[in-house]
Amino acid sequence: MTALAEPAVPPTVPPRDQPVPTVPPVAAGGRPRWRRLPVIAALALATIAFLAPFAWLIAASLRPREYIFTTSFLPVPLRSANYHEAWTAVPMLTWLFNSVVVGVAAALAVTLSSAWVAFGFAYFRFPGRNLLFGLVLATMMLPFAVTMIPTYLIWSELRLVDTQVPLWAGNLFGSAFYIFLLRQFLLSLPREYFEAARVDGASYPQLFWRMAFPLIRPALLVTFVFEFKASWTDLIKPLIYLRDERLFTLPRGLKVVLDRFGYGGEQQWEIVLAGSVLATVPMIIIFFLAQRHFVEGIVTTGRK
Structure with missing residues (x-):
């Protein structure tokens, strides 16, 4: 027996003399906009x-000396010559160049080395892999003060x-943290891509440089920015x-400025x-230039 089709119900149309109810504006997530106001x-x-x-x-750096420690956020009276004095009183340009060189070298070194190790943990299957990876992660529990003296003795001998x-x-x-970060990103890639490349005769370095490296570029950029920022603000190693x-x-130069022109100076x-301010502005510029890729890398890495 065939089921009888139910008669179509015509849509209800409000009378012309009755006002049509208005619907409050809805945000992209399906919630009214007014509910997002507290957030x-x-x-x-x-x-x-x-x-x-x-x-x-910023406001205090633009004031005369006698007005520096006021609570106002406006640089009144204005004295922009403070930046010229700070730039000429110490070799600020030399320190800036040294920070850029050291930061780029440190970020490139840790990004490439951590990516290569993470690729090994993500792609290869071998006995004891999880145990070895756990030992790598366990190194994050070691404070810097524990390895500071032995590391100094090594560099001193060299x-x-x-x-x-x-x-x-x-x-x-x-770095254990970056190895973990990049490994999680690599595990989200389909393994079939690499297996197909192996069938076509690709070597393991080719798998990394030609396939894995382009696919994990957002995570690599996150690693680079993190380490560049860490190197840019590091004071302990330059002091040692x-x-x-x-x-x-x-x-290290700001420590000299503080000793010479601040306490005891x-x-x-x-x-x-x-x-x-001069030491902070470059990092802000770098973050805004890489903001889109930076946020994309964090979001994509967190999906795993």
Whole structure:
């Protein structure tokens, strides 16, 4: 027996004299826009709270010495000559160049070495792989203070103290955190891609450079930016290994500025604050230039 078709119900149309009910605007996620106002307000307050110290730093760096420690966020009265004095009082350009060289070298070294190790853990299947990977992750539990003295003795025996080599050469052995990050990204790639390339005669280095490397580019950029920022703000290593002022990086140079013009010095805080702004602005520019790829890499890595 065939089921009888149900009669079509005509749509109900409101009378002409009755007003059509209005629907509140709906956001892209399917929720009314007014319900997102508390979230937007909370994010705005958090943004203001995070930006307030940096805004005060910029304002204070543009004031005369006697007005520096006021609570106002406006640089009144204005004195832009503080930046010229900070730039000429110390070799700021040399320190900036040293920080760029050391930061790029450290970021490239740890990105390439960690990617190569992560590819090995993600692609190859061998006995004890998980145990070995667990030992690599366990190294993250070691504080820097534990390995600081043995590492210094190694570089001292190699006669590389008072050079910039110890600031970046240790990254040639990879980093446990970045190995974990890149391995998780590599595990999200279909293994069939690599197996098909192996059938076509591709070697293991070709699998890495021609296939894996382009596919994990967002994660590599995240690793590069993370390590560049870590190297840019690192003060401990330059304090340990550098003696010559011409080799100082910006954090080590700012320590000199603080000792010379801040506490125990001439109390010229306008120079200290101006130097701090000069050291911070390059990282902000780099982040905004790589923001799209940076956020994409974090989101894509988190999908695993």
